[in-house]
Amino acid sequence: MSLPTPAYATPSPTQALAPFQIERREPGPRDVLIDIHFCGVCHSDVHQARDEWGGAIFPMVPGHEIVGTVARVGAQVTRFKAGDRVGVGCMVGSCRDCAACREGLEQYCEGTISFTYNSRETDGKTPTYGGYSTRITVDEYFVLRLPEGLPLDKAAPLLCAGITTYSPLRHWGAGPGKRVAVLGLGGLGHMAIKLARGMGAEVTVLSHSEKKREDAARLGAHEFLASSDPETFRKLAGRFDLILNTVSVDLDWNLYLDLVRRDGAMVLLGVPPKAPKVEAFRLIGKRRALSGSLIGGIPETQEMLDFCGKHGIVSDIELIPMQAINEAYERMIRGDVRYRFVIDLASLRGA
Ligand code: NAP
Ligand code: ZN
Ligand code: ZN
Numbered sequence: 001m002s003l004p005t006p007a008y009a010t011p012s013p014t015q016a017l018a019p020f021q022i023e024r025r026e027p028g029p030r031d032v033l034i035d036i037h038f039c040g041v042c043h044s045d046v047h048q049a050r051d052e053w054g055g056a057i058f059p060m061v062p063g064h065e066i067v068g069t070v071a072r073v074g075a076q077v078t079r080f081k082a083g084d085r086v087g088v089g090c091m092v093g094s095c096r097d098c099a100a101c102r103e104g105l106e107q108y109c110e111g112t113i114s115f116t117y118n119s120r121e122t123d124g125k126t127p128t129y130g131g132y133s134t135r136i137t138v139d140e141y142f143v144l145r146l147p148e149g150l151p152l153d154k155a156a157p158l159l160c161a162g163i164t165t166y167s168p169l170r171h172w173g174a175g176p177g178k179r180v181a182v183l184g185l186g187g188l189g190h191m192a193i194k195l196a197r198g199m200g201a202e203v204t205v206l207s208h209s210e211k212k213r214e215d216a217a218r219l220g221a222h223e224f225l226a227s228s229d230p231e232t233f234r235k236l237a238g239r240f241d242l243i244l245n246t247v248s249v250d251l252d253w254n255l256y257l258d259l260v261r262r263d264g265a266m267v268l269l270g271v272p273p274k275a276p277k278v279e280a281f282r283l284i285g286k287r288r289a290l291s292g293s294l295i296g297g298i299p300e301t302q303e304m305l306d307f308c309g310k311h312g313i314v315s316d317i318e319l320i321p322m323q324a325i326n327e328a329y330e331r332m333i334r335g336d337v338r339y340r341f342v343i344d345l346a347s348l349r350g351a
Contacts, residue, residue: 001026003033004346007133008322009059012083012124013051013107013337014188016326020059022129023231024137025342026142029076034086039131040315041159041341042187043248044271046329057118063131063343064090064116065159066258077140086130086145087305089159090115090295092142093122130296132322134349144302147309150247154314157187157340158305160295161315165192165244166304168267169199172242176200181240182221183256184247186211186332188269192244193219195304202238206232206256208247215338219316233258238286246270257282278309315340321347 009020027033045062047053066088071081080086094101095111098282105174114122117130129136143271146155161175165188174180180201182192189205196203197220204223205216216224223234243256243266250272257278260266265288278290308314316339320328328341 003137005133005135007061007129008325008348009129009132010049011059011062012238013049013056013058017049017062017132020061022061022133027072027074027137029074029078030139030141031074031084031137032080033071033073033135033137034066034068034088034143035071035135036066036068036131036133036177036345037154038153038345039063039327039343040187040317041320041325041332041343042157042160043201043332044160046332047248047271049329053271054286056129056328057120060118061129062117064088065156065161065342066116066131066136066183067146067156067159068117068135068345071135073140073341079140079145080143085152087144087146087155087159088116088136088138088142089144089163089301091298092116092128092138096141104297105289107294107299118212132325132343134345141198142298144298144305147306149312150309153319154317154341155308156342157191157315157317158308159301161187161191161340162195163296163301163304164188164269164293164307165246166195166307167300168244168269169196169201169242170300171293172265172267174201174242178202178241179204179239179261181206181236181243181259183243183245184208184270185216186248186313186335187245187340188244188246190219192246193221195307195315197221198307198313200280204236206243207343213349219264219282229341238262238263242267244269248272250274250276251292252276254279255280257288260286260288263288265291268292273326315342317342319344323347
C-alpha cells in the first residue's frame with residue numbers, strides 16, 4: 001500500500017517546478033510517517049533542480065530542510081510517537097555499517113547513501129523525493145527531534161544550513177579566543193554567524209557588497225567588511241583561525257587564503273560551478289589548510305538542534321506558499337532573501 005501525496009516537482013533541468021503527485025510508502029516496522037509542515041529552500045535545491053552538478057534524477061521533488069509532526073510509526077519504532085515535533089535533513093539512509101557510519105558520520109558513508117531527494121532509497125532503485133510535499137516516510141534513525149521552544153517554521157533551515165555550518169565550526173574548534181570569518185551572508189552564512197557567536201567565537205562577515213552591513217551586526221557579527229573594497233584584504237591579512245566559505249559562485253580563493261593565519265583553515269561549504277586554481281605558496285607559506293565539509297552526521301545534527309534549543313537560535317525566514325517557489329529561486333539567485341525562504345506546506349495541503 002502506498003500513500004498518494006501532493007508535491008511540487010521539476011520534470012527537467014530547464015523547466016519550472018509544478019504540481020506533481022508522488023507515492024509515499026506506508027511506514028515499515030522501523031519507519032516514521034511525518035506530516036510536513038514547513039520546508040526550507042536551500043541553494044543546493046536550485047543547483048540540483050537545474051542539474052548544475054550533473055547526474056540529476058528527474059522528475060525531482062527538492063527539499064531537505066523538513067520539519068513537521070509524526071503522523072504514525074511502525075511497530076518497532078521506539079524513539080517517536082504520533083504528534084512528536086520532528087525534522088529530516090539531507091539524508092534518509094546509509095549503509096550503517098562502514099567506518100564512517102559507525103562513527104556517526106553518515107554523510108561520508110563509504111557504502112550506499114540515500115540523500116533525501118535526487119537519490120535512491122537504500123534498495124538502490126526507488127527514487128527519493130524531498131520536502132516540497134505534504135508527507136514523508138523515513139527510517140527512524142534519520143529522524144531528528146526538535147527541542148521544545150523552537151518554532152517549527154524558523155527551525156526548518158537548521159536541518160541543512162544549521163548543521164552544515166555547525167559541523168565545521170565544531171570540527172575546527174570555534175570558541176572563545178578564535179577568530180572566525182563567514183564568507184557570504186546568505187542562508188548558510190547567517191546561521192554561521194549565530195552559531196559561531198553561540199560558541200563564543202569572534203565573528204567577522206565578508207560580503208561582496210555593503211548592502212548587508214546592518215544585518216550582519218543585528219545577526220551578531222562583531223565586524224563586517226566588503227570584499228568590493230580592496231583595502232579589506234590588506235586590513236585582514238593573516239587574521240583568521242577559520243574561514244567558512246559559503247559562496248555559491250566562482251571566487252578567487254587565493255585572495256581569501258591570505259586572510260588565514262598560520263595553521264588556520266579555509267573550509268569550503270559553497271559549491272561553485274568551477275574550481276579555481278590555488279597557488280601552492282598561499283598554503284605552504286603559513287601551513288594553511290584548504291578543506292571542505294559536507295552537512296553533518298545524524299548524532300551531530302541532534303547535538304546542533306539541542307544547542308539551538310538551549311541558545312534560542314533559529315533562522316531568519318520569509319514564509320512562502322508552495323506556489324511561489326519558482327519566483328523564490330530567482331530571488332535567491334539574485335541574493336534577494338533575508339535569509340531563508342521557508343515553504344508553508346499548508347498551501348499544498350489545501351490545494
Ligand atoms: P545563498 O543563501 O544563496 O547564499 C550564497 C551567498 O553567496 C550569498 O548570500 C552571497 O553572499 C554570496 N554570493 C552570491 N552571489 C555572489 C556573487 N555574485 N559574488 C559574490 N558572492 C556572492 O545560498 P546557501 O543556501 O547559503 O548555499 C550556499 C552554498 O552552499 C551553495 O553553493 C550550496 O549548494 C552550498 N551548500 C553546501 C552544503 C554542504 O554540505 N557543503 C550544504 C548546503 C549548501 P554576500 O551577498 O554576503 O556576498
Ligand atoms: Zn541544503
Ligand atoms: Zn556507511
